[in-house]
Amino acid sequence: MTPISRRGLLKTGAAAGVLAATGMPLKAQNRGGTLRLGIAGANTTDSWDGRTHSDSYMIMCAHGAVFDCLTEVAANGELVGELAESWEASADAVTWNFKLRTGVTFHDGSAFTADDVIASLNMHVEEGASSAAQPIVSAITDMTKLGDHEIQFTLAAGNADFPFLLSDYHILMYPHGDIPGAIASGNGTGLYKVDNFEPGVRTLLSRVEGHYKDGQSGWFDSIEVIAINDSSARMTALMTGQVDAVNRVDFQTEPLMRANPNLNIFEVTGNQHYTFPMLTNIDPYSNLAVRRALKHAINREEMVEKILLGHGAVGNDHPIGPANQYYAADLPQTSYDPDLAKSILADAGLDGISIDLSASDAAFSGGVDAALLYQASAAAAGIEINVVQEPADGYWSNVWQKKPWCACYWSGRATEDWMFSTAYEAGVPWNDTNWENARFQELLLSARAELDGDKRREQYTEMQMICSSDGGVVVPMYANYVDAHSTALANSGTIGNVFQMDSSRMMERWWFA
Helix, strand or coil, X not given: CCCCCHHHHHHHCCCCCCCCCCCCCCXXXXXXXXXXXXXXXXXXXXXXXXXXXXXXXXXXXXXXXXXXXXXXXXXXXXXXXXXXXXXXXCCCCCEEEEEECCCCECCCCCECCHHHHHHHHHCCCCCCCCCCCHHHHHCEEEEEEEECCEEEEEECCCCCCHHHHCCCCCXXXXXXXXXXXXXXXXXXXXXXXXXXEECCCEEEEEECCCCCCCCCCCCCCEEEEEEXXXXXXXXXXXXXXXXXXXXXXXXXXXXXXXXXXCEEEEEECCCCEEEXXXXXXXXXXXXXXXXXHHHHCCCHHHHHHHCCCCCEEECCCCCCCCCCCCCCCCCCCCCCCXXXXXXXXXXXXXXXXXXXXXXXXCCCCCHHHHHHHHHHHHHCCCEEEEEEECCCCCHHHHCCCCCCEECEEECCCCCHHHHHHHHCCCCCCCCCCCCCCHHHHHHHHHHHHCCCHXXXXXXXXXXXXXXHHHCCEEEEEEECEEEEEECCEECCCCCCCCCHHHHHCHHHHCEEC
């Protein structure tokens, strides 16, 4: 196995590398206090089962506090070790050796070993499991324990991005002897242990003493995470001092918040995108003409202006964002052209269509308003959209992937393959359009193992083009992450853009000034 530099892996996704964990550059932190967060994206069905996590509340609580992954995308975008200490790969990126941290324990006192890694990965591919990480784990053909703290992964095919994938917020580490018990109680290796958990209501956490991240992360003594799905109530909670920070700033309230000297807005450009996925195995969305007409029937500029109030950019019906390495900024932009949409339908023998669009602000802030804007712009194309306003609670379990057409959002992923293999690869659990395209699948496998950066760019550009012209999802806009906090809070000065709230790691990375 031949090591290469960290920079080489980050810039090219090259197959071989040894990356040791590093801490973030730190200012002078203050230890202590109780952080109170008001977070959207909570449901009464929430649990500590990482396979089910799909929205911000549980991603923050689990991935950002109670549990750990093997790797972590740091605030500056660099890949570092979390429970993995270092890793290296064969030249073809098929075989990967990971060395694990020693001296790490779960909250119940049991030691973390390679057995826990194997069991925690296998749970994503066990019979009956429904996990968005299934495509990642199913690509592993063999896991060999080389020692209590060393493990070798053999992949079905080379994957230059494999270490990045192990930072996926679904792939949490559980104790191998009692995974159901760990899910029930929240028994992880994270900086914070669970004192109380009321799904969809509130979570109380306290700092673990003697943690392996001491001196690098975890500055609060305790944390209270309050579920506040209602946008107005969430903003009010921050402005009245009931909480110290909130996610998903309401753009209508933003001017008031900016005028408050005790509050700060923090905004980063990442790969978050708002979408309208349609099930392409169900009529009329199985008809390519219908899909293309719908893409020309939406006024994207109006969406960015009225829903995001300028906090974002126009999308082009593919999931690769401006923060991705191989983002194809030069692709022809799908325009709002109701006459063209009407013509496409007429050529397919359709004299207008009438369809339902399920929406909720649980999908994204302003989700219902966005659907109504879509309804208005599509009417000029002879497309009648009936907006069905769905309940916020249970939206992800009862509407998304269940109703033929709905509103949705994606945080995006740190690499192109990660995003495509999560939601666009044929047959994966989170392919929310059930879309399949033979050429796309061919390119997906080829680009995944390609070590030449120029060739990868060509392949990912073509994949974005195929999604835009043929795919089953309308992606009208990229949305910046816009969150807010009390001026009593401080951070390193670098805020992650993989997810909202400092890549969902605010609980670990921030402190009271």
